[in-house]
Amino acid sequence: MLDIAAQFVTGLSIASILLMVALGLAVIYGTTGVINLAHGEFVMLGAYGAWFAQTFLGLGLIASMPLVFVAVALLGLLTERSVIRWLYARPLDTILATWGVGVVLQQAVRLSAGGELRYVAAPHILDVSLDLLGVSVSAYRVFVLVVALAAFAATWAIIYRTALGLRLRAITQNREVAQAFGVNADRVYSLTFAYGAGLAGLAGALVAPLKSVAPEMGTAYVVDAFMVVVLGGVQSLFGTVASSGLLGELSGFIAYLSNDTIAKAVVLLAVVVLIRFRPQGLFTRRGRA
Amino acid sequence: MPRALGTLGPVAIFAAVLLAVPLFVGDVFLLNKYARYCCLAILAVALSFSWGYAGILNLGQAVSFGLGAYAMAMYLKLRTTPIHTGADGLPDFMVWNNVERLPLLWVPFQNQGFALAAGIAGPALMAALLGWFMFRGRVTGVYVAIITLAVMVVLNLVVIDQQAYTGGFNGITDLGLLALFGHEFDAYSADVYYLAAGVLIAVLLIGYLAAMSRTGLILQAIRDSEDRVRFFGYDVARFKIFAMTFSAAIAGLAGMIYTVVMEFASPTFMDVPFSLAIVIWVAVGGRQSLLGAAIGAIFVTGVQGALSESQVFLKSWSLLMGLLFIAVVLFLPRGIAGAAQDIARRLRGAAPDPAAVPAPGPTGGKA
Numbered sequence: 318m319l320d321i322a323a324q325f326v327t328g329l330s331i332a333s334i335l336l337m338v339a340l341g342l343a344v345i346y347g348t349t350g351v352i353n354l355a356h357g358e359f360v361m362l363g364a365y366g367a368w369f370a371q372t373f374l375g376l377g378l379i380a381s382m383p384l385v386f387v388a389v390a391l392l393g394l395l396t397e398r399s400v401i402r403w404l405y406a407r408p409l410d411t412i413l414a415t416w417g418v419g420v421v422l423q424q425a426v427r428l429s430a431g432g433e434l435r436y437v438a439a440p441h442i443l444d445v446s447l448d449l450l451g452v453s454v455s456a457y458r459v460f461v462l463v464v465a466l467a468a469f470a471a472t473w474a475i476i477y478r479t480a481l482g483l484r485l486r487a488i489t490q491n492r493e494v495a496q497a498f499g500v501n502a503d504r505v506y507s508l509t510f511a512y513g514a515g516l517a518g519l520a521g522a523l524v525a526p527l528k529s530v531a532p533e534m535g536t537a538y539v540v541d542a543f544m545v546v547v548l549g550g551v552q553s554l555f556g557t558v559a560s561s562g563l564l565g566e567l568s569g570f571i572a573y574l575s576n577d578t579i580a581k582a583v584v585l586l587a588v589v590v591l592i593r594f595r596p597q598g599l600f601t602r603r604g605r606a
Numbered sequence: 607m608p609r610a611l612g613t614l615g616p617v618a619i620f621a622a623v624l625l626a627v628p629l630f631v632g633d634v635f636l637l638n639k640y641a642r643y644c645c646l647a648i649l650a651v652a653l654s655f656s657w658g659y660a661g662i663l664n665l666g667q668a669v670s671f672g673l674g675a676y677a678m679a680m681y682l683k684l685r686t687t688p689i690h691t692g693a694d695g696l697p698d699f700m701v702w703n704n705v706e707r708l709p710l711l712w713v714p715f716q717n718q719g720f721a722l723a724a725g726i727a728g729p730a731l732m733a734a735l736l737g738w739f740m741f742r743g744r745v746t747g748v749y750v751a752i753i754t755l756a757v758m759v760v761l762n763l764v765v766i767d768q769q770a771y772t773g774g775f776n777g778i779t780d781l782g783l784l785a786l787f788g789h790e791f792d793a794y795s796a797d798v799y800y801l802a803a804g805v806l807i808a809v810l811l812i813g814y815l816a817a818m819s820r821t822g823l824i825l826q827a828i829r830d831s832e833d834r835v836r837f838f839g840y841d842v843a844r845f846k847i848f849a850m851t852f853s854a855a856i857a858g859l860a861g862m863i864y865t866v867v868m869e870f871a872s873p874t875f876m877d878v879p880f881s882l883a884i885v886i887w888v889a890v891g892g893r894q895s896l897l898g899a900a901i902g903a904i905f906v907t908g909v910q911g912a913l914s915e916s917q918v919f920l921k922s923w924s925l926l927m928g929l930l931f932i933a934v935v936l937f938l939p940r941g942i943a944g945a946a947q948d949i950a951r952r953l954r955g956a957a958p959d960p961a962a963v964p965a966p967g968p969t970g971g972k973a
Contacts, residue, residue, distance in 0.1 A: 352748060354882075403936055409663055412751060413889050414935040416882050420928030428921055536878055540759055543752055578767040582760040589756050593743045 322450045324573045325566065330454070332565025333462040334524055336558060338538045339545035340468055341516030343557040344476075346546055348489050348509045351401055351411045355419040356542060357535025359514045363389050363521020364530040365426055368435045378440050378522065385522045386515045393514020397507050405506070419535065427532040437525035461523050468516060473554055475512070485509060489552070544588045550598020559600050564588070613818070617810050617897055624803040634794040639911065641793075641867045644802035646907050647900035648809050648860035650887045652853045654899030657888060659817050660849035661829030663751045666758030667884050670729035670854035672765075672876025674861025676778065677728055679871030680712060681721030685782030698780065703770035711771065725862040726855045733854030737847035744843070746832065758881055765873050777872030784866045793869050802863050806900065809856055813896045816852060825849050886927075890934050891941050898943025905942070 342356050363385050370381030396418055404411045443456040476482040487495035488502050496502050520538075528534065545564055549556030564584055571580035591599065624644070631637055649671050656662045683697050696708060714720045740753055765772045773779070784791045791798050816822050824845055828835045836842045865871045874880060884903075891902015906927070913923030938945055 352751075400932055400936065407939070409747065409751070410935055410939065412663075412665075413885060414932050416886070417928045417931035417935065420931070421925055424922065424925040424928065428925070540755065540878070544756065547749070547752055576767075578763050582763045582767075585756045585760045589753050592749055592753055593739060593745055596745060596749050 320573075323452045324569050326449055326452045326454050327573075328566035328569025329462060329562075330458045330565075331568050332562045333458075333465040334520070334527070335541060335545050335565050336561035337461070337465040337468060337520035337523055338517065339542040339549075339557055339561055340465075340472060341513035341520065342539075342542045343546045343549070343551070343554065344472060344516065345510055345513035347551050347554075348485055349401075349405065349506050350408045351404070351415070351510070352408065352543075353401075353415045353510075353513070354412055354539055355396065355415040355422060356513075356517050357537070357539030358419040358422040359389050359393060359517035359535075360521040360524070360538050361426065361530075361532065361535035362392065362422060363518030363523075364437070364525040364534065365430055365435070365521075366518060367437050367522035367525045368530050369430075371437055378437065378526065382519060382522050385518045389518025389521075390511040390515030393517075394507055394511035396514070397510035401510060402503065402506065419539075423532045423535070430532075432532060435530040437522075437530060439526035457526060461527075464519075464523060468519065469554070469558055472512075472516070476554065481505065481508065540585075544585065547592055548588050548599055550600045553598060553600050556598050556600030560598075563599075613814055613897075614811075617807075617814065620810075620897060620901070621807040624807060625800075627803070628796045628799055634796070637796055637799040638794050638867060641799040641802040642864070643904045643907050644799070644806045645860050645864040645867055646884075646887065647903040648802075648806050648863070649857050649884055650891065650899040650903035651806075651809050651813050651896045652856035652860065653884050653888045654891075654893055654896050655813055655817065655856070656849050656853035657885075658893035658895065658899070659822060659829065660825040660846060661832075662846060662850055662853075663747075663885075664754045664850065664853070665751045665885065666754035666756075666881055667853070667857055668876040668881035669754075669758045669761055670733060670857035671861035671864070671884075672761070672871075672873075673729040673732065674725040674858030675865045675871040675875045676765075676772070676861075677715070677721055677725035677858070678784070678862040678865040679778040679781060680715040681718060682781035682784060682865065683778050684712070684716050686780055697773075697778070699773045699776070699778075700770060705770050709771050722862070726858045729858035729861075730851045730855040734847055734851040737850040738843075741843035741846040741850075755878070755881075758876060759878065762873055762877050765876070772873075773871075775873060777870055777874075779870040781865070781869055791866055793867055798867055802867060805859065805863060809859070810896055810900060813856070817896065821845065821848065886931050889941055890931065892943025892945075893941060895941070895943035895947075898941055898946075901943070902941060 338356075338360055341359070342353060345351055345353050345356075366385035366388055367378055367381050370376040370384060371378065374381070376384070396415075400414050400418060401411060404414055439455075439457040440460075443460050445456045446453045447456050447459055448454075449459065474482075476485060484495065484500045484505050487498070487500055488505055492502055541564075545561045546557060548564065549558070549560035567587070568577075568580045568584050571583050627640060628637060631640070649667070652670070653664065653667045656664050656667075686697075696705070697712075700708075715724070736754070736757060740750060745753065766775050768774070789797070791801060817826075824835065824840060825848075828840075828842055828845055832842055861871075861875065864875070883906075887903035887906045888899040889902070890906050891900065892898030909930075910923060910927060913919040913926060916923075919926065934941065940947075
């Protein structure tokens with residue numbers, strides 16, 4: 318029994334990271350249809366932001382999180398204004414352009430911060446173990462879970478409870494009609510992209526103490542995050558939560574039965590099969606055309 | 607056929623240039639590098655056929671390339687002189703991994719005919735299966751991109767994980783020489799260059815024949831409006847499966863020659879950065895032109911090579927490549943080939959071809 322609980326908690330931890338990384342992507346892809354392959358690099362920048370704040374500003378991880386969010390969001394805004402906004406009519410080309418952006422960001426970091434691995438310390442107050450379902454788990458992992466859920470709640474509130482969110486949903490349904498009613502689609506897209514990038518940055522700061530920080534760390538996240546978003550259903554925020562939970566638990570349990578690599582391969586194959594039979598995602602009734 | 611002449615004229619010039627290179631380049635290391643570029647150009651032609659002509663953005667094109675490369679490497683590994691191998695010709699990495707007998711998967715690769723056929727048929731079969739799986743379910747656009755990408759990641763993980771059978775992270779090294787018709791191909795010789803360049807020219811010709819055939823025209827129609835073609839009664843999925851299979855066979859061939867040129871096979875031949883790089887070459891060269899794609903591959907990898915070897919750009923070359931690529935996507939959506947066509951048209955005083963401008967469809971899902 319304890320084994321299963323332990324695996325469940327491990328899965329939950331994987332799921333919380335997945336959710337954190339996928340949330341920004343879900344917001345961007347769900348609204349603008351832009352396939353942002355630079356998302357992993359935004360995550361990487363967030364991790365470097367946390368490292369920078371810790372090493373040069375003497376800030377702890379929690380204190381640096383708002384800074385990281387704002388900095389990466391601004392960079393996302395810059396990317397959207399300079400590159401992405403010319404490509405809204407050609408969504409598949411955004412794959413190519415954002416990959417280029419990713420390469421540039423990766424190399425820029427390698428040149429400025431160096432290619433070697435960097436380490437970020439978890440906050441000291443979270444250096445304890447907690448008891449969850451009878452399993453001892455580091456407080457930091459619980460913290461990640463809490464932040465991920467909070468980020469989800471905030472995102473949900475922005476989309477469903479604010480004027481900006483209302484405009485955003487209107488544009489998603491029908492951009493032309495929304496514009497005819499006076500919604501400034503350009504501005505909403507920019508803000509959405511910036512917000513999604515900021516979330517990715519936050520995710521990066523959060524994973525920094527769990528993994529080592531390196532310029533190429535983003536590549537692994539972007540594929541996983543896409544699987545989560547597509548599996549959950551592009552238009553469904555709750556779908557993103559459900560699918561990160563599902564994928565997290567699935568990887569946790571299969572990894573327990575075999576190893577991490579096989580778990581990853583099996584999960585990816587499962588997602589491929591699901592996309593084939595339910596391209597609109599598991600948790601939506603209708604997807605984006 | 608003036609249309610065929612207009613297309614194949616530039617190919618003939620390109621072929622002449624390719625074949626003339628060894629007359630002016632004596633350095634075998636340089637020739638080896640150029641042979642490498644030719645292999646990558648073949649790979650780009652393969653992607654251009656499925657992406658530019660049939661509208662299938664296969665982000666996992668490197669799977670086919672990698673399978674071809676491994677088929678060749680497995681064959682050549684079994685031909686290495688016994689010094690590098692364990693008892694009974696068992697490859698060295700298997701000895702290190704305590705494998706006692708040659709795995710069943712490896713046994714047929716002792717036969718040259720089988721290995722060469724497997725390098726083409728293996729990727730083709732895999733692509734046909736994947737195509738059947740996707741296109742029978744009418745998976746299109748972004749989802750094709752994501753599925754192909756995911757399948758590649760899976761294969762890459764498995765190859766790295768199954769170290770005892772694949773050489774794992776290190777790949778397969780210490781290979782014997784390929785001998786065809788009693789002639790040995792040394793990686794550092796003009797022969798290998800001619801092999802790669804010759805195959806590139808042949809692939810271009812076959813590719814253009816296929817693209818200009820009836821099937822090729824239907825594929826282009828599918829690219830532009832899949833539903834309309836379906837309403838005419840064509841079995842769209844069958845044509846798309848063909849396009850993907852054909853493309854995979856060419857990519858497998860490219861991978862086989864690449865192994866001969868590089869003298870090893872590695873999981874990086876089928877990883878995400880490499881596969882996306884193929885997309886870059888094709889986009890830079892012009893996705894709707896097979897020749898453009900080939901030139902794009904040679905141009906991009908050539909510039910990459912030159913920049914990475916120069917002292918000034920040693921560290922910033924990938925930054926420059928990223929910027930170049932963003933610029934091409936933004937300003938030259940039809941790549942070098944598209945720009946060349948526009949210039950040629952303008953020189954003739956004709957208006958730009960309106961059909962050549964990619965018009966976003968209602969879903970914008972093509973490309």
